[in-house]
Amino acid sequence: MVAIGGPENAWARFGMRRAGQLVLSVWVLVTAAFLMIHVLPGDPVRASLGPTAPLALIEQRREQLGLNDPLWLQYLHYLGNLFTGDLGVSMSSGLPVQEVISTRLGSTVEMALLAFAVAVVVSVPLGLLMAVLARDTRRRGGDWALTSAGVVVATIPEFLMAVGLVFVFSVQLGWLPVAGRSGPSSYVLPVLSLAVGPAFMLARIVRVELLAVLQADYIRTARAKRLRSGAIYLRHALPNALTATLTIGGLLLGALVAGTVLIENIFAWPGLGGTIVGSILAKDYPTVQGVVLVYGLGVLLINLVVDVALAVLDPRSAIREA
Amino acid sequence: MPVASHASKRWIGALRSPLGITAAVLLVAVLVLAVVAPLIWQGRADAVQSAEILQGPSSAHPVGTDLLGRDIFARVLVATRLSVGLALLATAIGVTTGLLLGTAPVLLGRRAGRWIGALINIAVAFPALLLALFFAVIFGVGAKGAVLAIGFATAPGFARLTQTMTATVSSRDFIAAARVAGIGRMRILARHVLPNIAEPLVVSATMAAGTALLSFASLSFLGLGVQAPSYDWGRLLGEGLAQIYVHPAGALAAGIAVVLAAMAFNLSGEAVARAIGLRSTHAGKRAETATDHQIAQSEPEPDASDQPLLAVQNLQVSFPTASGEVTPVRGVSLTVRKGEAIGIVGESGSGKSLTALAIAQLIERPGQVRADRLDFLGADLREGVEQSKNELRRLLGTSLSMVFQDPMTSLNPTQRVGRQLAEVVREHQGADRRTAWRRAVDRLSAVRIPGAERRARQLPHEFSGGMRQRAMIGMGVMANPKLIIADEPTTALDVTVQRQVLQLLANIRAAEDVGLLFISHDVTVVGQVCDRVLVMYAGRVVEDLPTEALLHDARHPYTRALVAAVPDMTTDRDRPLAVIPGRPPDPHDLPTGCPYAPRCPLASDQCRQEDPALTTYAAGRRVACWHADLAPAAVPDNRTASDETNGLVQGDPVASENTDDQIAAPLGGERP
Numbered sequence: 001m002v003a004i005g006g007p008e009n010a011w012a013r014f015g016m017r018r019a020g021q022l023v024l025s026v027w028v029l030v031t032a033a034f035l036m037i038h039v040l041p042g043d044p045v046r047a048s049l050g051p052t053a054p055l056a057l058i059e060q061r062r063e064q065l066g067l068n069d070p071l072w073l074q075y076l077h078y079l080g081n082l083f084t085g086d087l088g089v090s091m092s093s094g095l096p097v098q099e100v101i102s103t104r105l106g107s108t109v110e111m112a113l114l115a116f117a118v119a120v121v122v123s124v125p126l127g128l129l130m131a132v133l134a135r136d137t138r139r140r141g142g143d144w145a146l147t148s149a150g151v152v153v154a155t156i157p158e159f160l161m162a163v164g165l166v167f168v169f170s171v172q173l174g175w176l177p178v179a180g181r182s183g184p185s186s187y188v189l190p191v192l193s194l195a196v197g198p199a200f201m202l203a204r205i206v207r208v209e210l211l212a213v214l215q216a217d218y219i220r221t222a223r224a225k226r227l228r229s230g231a232i233y234l235r236h237a238l239p240n241a242l243t244a245t246l247t248i249g250g251l252l253l254g255a256l257v258a259g260t261v262l263i264e265n266i267f268a269w270p271g272l273g274g275t276i277v278g279s280i281l282a283k284d285y286p287t288v289q290g291v292v293l294v295y296g297l298g299v300l301l302i303n304l305v306v307d308v309a310l311a312v313l314d315p316r317s318a319i320r321e322a
Numbered sequence: 323m324p325v326a327s328h329a330s331k332r333w334i335g336a337l338r339s340p341l342g343i344t345a346a347v348l349l350v351a352v353l354v355l356a357v358v359a360p361l362i363w364q365g366r367a368d369a370v371q372s373a374e375i376l377q378g379p380s381s382a383h384p385v386g387t388d389l390l391g392r393d394i395f396a397r398v399l400v401a402t403r404l405s406v407g408l409a410l411l412a413t414a415i416g417v418t419t420g421l422l423l424g425t426a427p428v429l430l431g432r433r434a435g436r437w438i439g440a441l442i443n444i445a446v447a448f449p450a451l452l453l454a455l456f457f458a459v460i461f462g463v464g465a466k467g468a469v470l471a472i473g474f475a476t477a478p479g480f481a482r483l484t485q486t487m488t489a490t491v492s493s494r495d496f497i498a499a500a501r502v503a504g505i506g507r508m509r510i511l512a513r514h515v516l517p518n519i520a521e522p523l524v525v526s527a528t529m530a531a532g533t534a535l536l537s538f539a540s541l542s543f544l545g546l547g548v549q550a551p552s553y554d555w556g557r558l559l560g561e562g563l564a565q566i567y568v569h570p571a572g573a574l575a576a577g578i579a580v581v582l583a584a585m586a587f588n589l590s591g592e593a594v595a596r597a598i599g600l601r602s603t604h605a606g607k608r609a610e611t612a613t614d615h616q617i618a619q620s621e622p623e624p625d626a627s628d629q630p631l632l633a634v635q636n637l638q639v640s641f642p643t644a645s646g647e648v649t650p651v652r653g654v655s656l657t658v659r660k661g662e663a664i665g666i667v668g669e670s671g672s673g674k675s676l677t678a679l680a681i682a683q684l685i686e687r688p689g690q691v692r693a694d695r696l697d698f699l700g701a702d703l704r705e706g707v708e709q710s711k712n713e714l715r716r717l718l719g720t721s722l723s724m725v726f727q728d729p730m731t732s733l734n735p736t737q738r739v740g741r742q743l744a745e746v747v748r749e750h751q752g753a754d755r756r757t758a759w760r761r762a763v764d765r766l767s768a769v770r771i772p773g774a775e776r777r778a779r780q781l782p783h784e785f786s787g788g789m790r791q792r793a794m795i796g797m798g799v800m801a802n803p804k805l806i807i808a809d810e811p812t813t814a815l816d817v818t819v820q821r822q823v824l825q826l827l828a829n830i831r832a833a834e835d836v837g838l839l840f841i842s843h844d845v846t847v848v849g850q851v852c853d854r855v856l857v858m859y860a861g862r863v864v865e866d867l868p869t870e871a872l873l874h875d876a877r878h879p880y881t882r883a884l885v886a887a888v889p890d891m892t893t894d895r896d897r898p899l900a901v902i903p904g905r906p907p908d909p910h911d912l913p914t915g916c917p918y919a920p921r922c923p924l925a926s927d928q929c930r931q932e933d934p935a936l937t938t939y940a941a942g943r944r945v946a947c948w949h950a951d952l953a954p955a956a957v958p959d960n961r962t963a964s965d966e967t968n969g970l971v972q973g974d975p976v977a978s979e980n981t982d983d984q985i986a987a988p989l990g991g992e993r994p
Contacts, residue, residue: 025444036459136687155585157536159543160577163563167570178567217731221794223684224726225746226719239736258449262540266563277544280459288459292452299448313736 014311022304029296034078036292037285038071048091048283061091065286087293088286092279097290100275105294107181108260108271114187115194116253122199127206127245128233134211147207150200159262162193166266179268190267194259198252205248209241216240243313250306254299342593348586356406359399367396378569385571388561394572397558398579405554406583408469408547409535415473416534417527420480425488428511439485445478453478454537458546468547472537476530483526487519525595532587539580555580631805631837632658632681635695639676642688643910650909651676652861655936658805663831663838665848665869667884668858671906674841675727677858678809681839682724698722699804719750723798725827727810729790733782739793740766740778746800761800769796769826788819795826805837806830812847824850845872845884854942857881860907860917863936866944877939877950879922916948924949 037044045061046053065088066074081088087097126146133143156164169189170178177186213219214237222236264273272291279287337346371391378386384395423442427435445453450472457471491497492515500510541547542556543563550557555576562573639651651673658664666674680691683703696703701717726732734742743765744758753761759778766774769792782790791811798806808827812820828851831838842848848855849869857865857878865878876882883902904921907913916933919925928948936946 024440025447028441028444032456036456039460155588156581157540157584159540160559160581163559163566163573163577166563166566167574171566171570217726217728218734220684221724221726221732221742221797222734224682224724225749225797226715227745227749228715231749236734236737240734254447255449255451258451258455261451261455262544265544276455277546280455281463281545285459292456292459295452296448299452303447 011311018304018307022300025300026297029293029300030079030082031075033289033293033296034075036289038074040285044283044285045091048285064089087290090279090284090287092282092284092287097287100287101272101290101294104270104272104275107269108264108273109298111187111190111194111263111269111271112253112257112260114191115198115256118191118195119199119202119252119256120249122195123202124206124238124245126199126203127210128238130203130207131210131214132233134207135214143207147204150204154197154200154204156197158193158197158259159266161196162189162263162266165189165193179266181267181269186267190263190269193266194256194263198256201252202245202249205245206241209244210237213237213240239313243310246306246310246313250302253302253306257295257298257302337593339593339596341589342597345586345589345593348582349590352402352406352583352586355399355402357403359402363396363400366393367400368392376565376568379571385575386569388572389565394558394562394575397553398555398575401554401558401576402579402583404465404548404552405535405538405556405580408465408554409472409531409538412469412472412534412538413476413527413531415470416476416530417480417523419474419477421484421523423477423481424484425511425515427485428488428492428515429507438481442478442481442485446482450475450479450533450537451540454541455546458541463546463549465548465552468538468541472534472541475537476534480526480530484519484523487522488515491515491518522595525591528594529588529591532584532591535584535587536580555583629700630657630697631660631662631699632656632839633695633697634681635693637677637680637691637693637696639673639680639685640690640692642690648909650861651680654858654861654863656856656863656866658837658839660804661831661835661837662854663840663852665840665842665852665855666858667842667845667848667855669843669902669906671909672858673861673909674843674858675809678807678839678841682722682807683718684724716750719746720801721804723801723803723806725791725794725798725806725808725811728814729787729794730814732794733785733790735782737781738779739782739785743778743793743797743800746797750801762796765796765800766793768799769793770822771796787815788822791815791819791823792826795823795830799830799834799836803834803836805839807839807841809841810843811840813842813844820847827851849873857884860912861909862917862946863944864918864946866936868942871943877943877945878918878947879924879949880918883921916946 040047043058043062045058045065045067049058049061062068066077069077085098087101089095090097090100093100130143130146130150133139133146166178166189169176176189180186210233218240219232219236222232227235260269260271261273261276263269264271265277268274272294276288276291276295278284279291337343369392371387374383374387374391375389376387377383377391380386383393385398386394388394388397423438426438430438453475454468454471457474458467461467461470497510497514500514505513538547538554539556539559542554543560545560548554548557553561558576559573559580562570562576566573634657635655637651637654638649640647640649650671654673654677656664656666666677668674676685679685680693681696681698681703683691685691691705693704699717699721701714703714703718733739740759740762743762744753744755747753747761748755748758763774763778766778771777771789771792777785777789782793785793791814795806795811806827811827812823815823824847827838827840830836831851838851840848840852845855849872852869854866854868855872856863857867857876857880859880865876865881867876867881872881873885876885880902887902902921907917907920913920913930914933915928915930916922916925919929922929926948932948934946934948936944939945939950
């Protein structure tokens with residue numbers, strides 16, 4: 001059962017495999033974003049400018065976008081431009097797409113990261129508490145109440161959560177602003193709307209994983225060493241429960257990134273989510289293409305970070321998952 | 323068809339739980355509304371009343387009116403049909419596409435399957451909403467585009483599920499047989515694969531419908547789904563949000579409708595999943611009936627000449643079950659003196675491991691440990707006895723060590739081995755990090771782990787099984803143990819490694835003068851390390867004898883059967899003592915009289931009526947048998963045919979000599 005080859009070897013293989021996977025995914029994403037415009041039924045320029053647009057303007061736009069070139073040449077141009085960071089020009093504002101994205105990306109990332117941080121900070125202690133309650137025969141009721149509440153809360157999608165929170169905290173209580181991004185108080189509701197569902201979902205995973213880990217033989221070993229129960233939970237059980245939690249956490253973070261689209265639209269947040277919906281409705285295809293690419297890369301980046309974190313936390317995963 | 327009726331029974335079983343009833347009622351309500359609501363309320367929902375714009379809730383309009391004075395409640399009810407219908411349509415598209423993609427490896431062969439698999443893997447990485455937005459661009463804004471978008475966004479997840487399940491089913495024997503028989507791929511898929519994965523697929527599809535409902539609401543909410551003048555819940559929600567300050571009921575009504583409907587689908591899926599056993603929420607521990615057992619009699623205390631290391635009297639371990647308490651350990655008494663090695667043998671289920679755990683104070687609630695006496699190094703370990711918890715923890719942490727059965731799982735997989743050892747002295751002796759680490763490395767080399775310095779920095783999975791068990795033993799001697807409890811320490815190891823580990827335990831015992839409580843189902847192994855042997859059956863000690871007497875002078879028929887059933891190199895070690903006819907009694911349902919009587923060749927009427935007490939038979943020997951006086955030679959042969967091949971038939975001089983060798987070998991020269 002000794003690992004064949006040294007640990008360095010295993011890490012190198014893991015790195016190679018993961019890098020190959022990433023390159024392939026990015027290529028599929030880029031190609032999908034490119035083809036998105038070309039598989040559209042009809043002429044995207046005509047669709048975007050409307051049926052009354054003069055023919056000369058349409059022709060000029062087509063030329064400008066390179067739509068008259070053969071497909072493979074357009075593809076090469078597209079790839080070339082991507083490498084220089086050129087995502088094209090917005091059809092509605094005339095601004096370079098990369099400029100539109102760079103002014104708006106920050107606030108989206110900010111919201112997503114804050115929400116994820118809140119979800120993690122809440123879910124781990126909550127899951128731990130639920131597991132401790134579940135193991136204590138006299139306090140099962142507490143676990144049952146928390147678990148049921150969690151199931152209900154986790155079913156409510158983030159945009160409905162947002163509507164509910166706005167109703168309570170902005171309309172009824174008047175404590176927090178209903179929309180916009182101005183000052184710390186405006187962050188509370190968007191971040192909470194995004195974080196509450198994932199927090200409960202993660203807490204449930206932490207609970208289930210912890211309860212499973214606490215049955216493990218090595219926990220009995222830790223108890224045989226007569227460690228304090230705090231040390232058993234935190235030092236021996238939690239690190240082993242976190243790998244599965246992290247895997248699900250990565251999926252949740254990806255979903256959370258997508259959730260920002262809805263939340264930004266509800267709270268009039270000046271981020272990419274507002275941009276993508278606006279440009280889909282305005283048929284501003286270069287912008288849509290660029291934003292889709294950014295969202296997709298964001299998700300791939302999250303998956304990469306999660307995988308590397310998993311490999312570091314649980315070295316077996318890098319070796320086993322061959 | 324019996325299979326079908328069995329399946330439908332299970333599905334109906336889903337209805338019996340509170341969860342199932344709630345889910346079914348919600349689901350039926352949603353579906354009925356989807357059919358009837360437009361027939362009844364369509365007129366009200368579309369009636370524009372300019373005089374009643376944006377009114378709050380009233381008796382005429384339960385949740386008020388919208389910008390055009392239309393009744394919002396009626397609109398929410400009417401929107402059920404479009405919302406649910408579109409969601410179901412999208413789910414159908416997603417499930418069909420997913421099934422086609424997922425079964426591609428079966429239909430198209432391996433190579434095409436691998437490419438599709440890779441594509442699915444990339445697609446699942448993206449959140450469904452992002453995929454839906456992507457497809458919404460391609461298929462265009464509107465209800466039709468949204469249905470296709472959500473359908474295709476659902477597909478990758480389904481394809482993955484189908485793929486995994488198909489792969490599992492395909493690898494089973496009957497598929498291989500069908501393939502060999504020359505049955506076509508399509509037929510294999512339709513006849514053999516799909517029926518086997520149908521149930522989980524239907525469950526997932528039900529839950530996917532709930533998700534699709536939410537996704538549709540979000541697309542319509544963003545303005546990318548259903549377009550005016552049509553309306554679904556998402557659209558009503560969007561319209562309501564704009565008026566949330568003026569009158570919030572409008573937005574909330576649509577929101578509640580979406581959540582309830584989505585919950586109807588999710589809960590239905592969950593209920594069915596539980597009923598057909600896809601998800602086990604709580605693994606039922608012991609569900610069978612238990613008879614409350616009167617503890618017959620406690621065993622007399624063996625005479626103690628000097629202060630014992632461990633003194634146990636009338637130890638009982640019990641667990642509550644659904645129908646009362648079971649007591650798998652029923653009054654065990656034993657004594658371990660300083661440096662003495664005591665073995666406990668018995669079949670699995672005899673209570674020997676529970677006895678060890680109870681002595682080590684490792685039985686967890688709801689298990690209960692009772693004893694008339696449970697003294698270790700003069701300290702009373704019994705629960706409820708006045709004592710300092712922390713002092714007791716330190717005493718046990720430093721002086722009592724455990725070695726468990728499975729070294730593969732007994733070390734924490736995420737911590738370096740050295741740290742796990744060092745933890746003992748850091749916790750109990752206040753050693754600093756460096757001292758503790760040095761001690762850990764020293765102990766690892768003491769248990770003959772080569773390159774201990776380097777090994778200490780490794781993780782358990784980099785150790786072999788034998789090395790892990792030695793590391794466990796090393797952990798046991800980190801402090802200064804007085805007693806090592808080894809619970810089947812060699813059962814999971816192969817024979818050569820087993821020898822090394824036994825030798826190591828014997829060495830440590832000799833060098834550090836440590837007492838040893840050695841639990842095993844294997845009489846030979848116990849014979850190799852122990853001075854005395856306790857034989858356990860049905861939660862009690864039935865014989866207590868010196869190791870020398872084990873082979874030829876055992877008094878209890880069960881002990882003799884154990885000895886006769888000793889496995890050798892050719893015996894399957896995973897089947898402990900399978901050659902004793904009959905099975906050990908169920909602790910829930912012990913027979914009256916001697917619990918061994920049903921399997922015993924000597925059993926008489928007395929045996930079947932009265933349970934014999936453990937009584938002193940000769941100096942230092944105890945036995946619980948009405949027929950202990952019968953000489954070993956008089957025992958009728960109750961061995962099965964497989965014993966003959968074991969080569970350990972009693973009275974066979976060659977075989978006996980072998981066994982003697984085995985017992986003497988590891989201890990030769992090691993003991994003073």
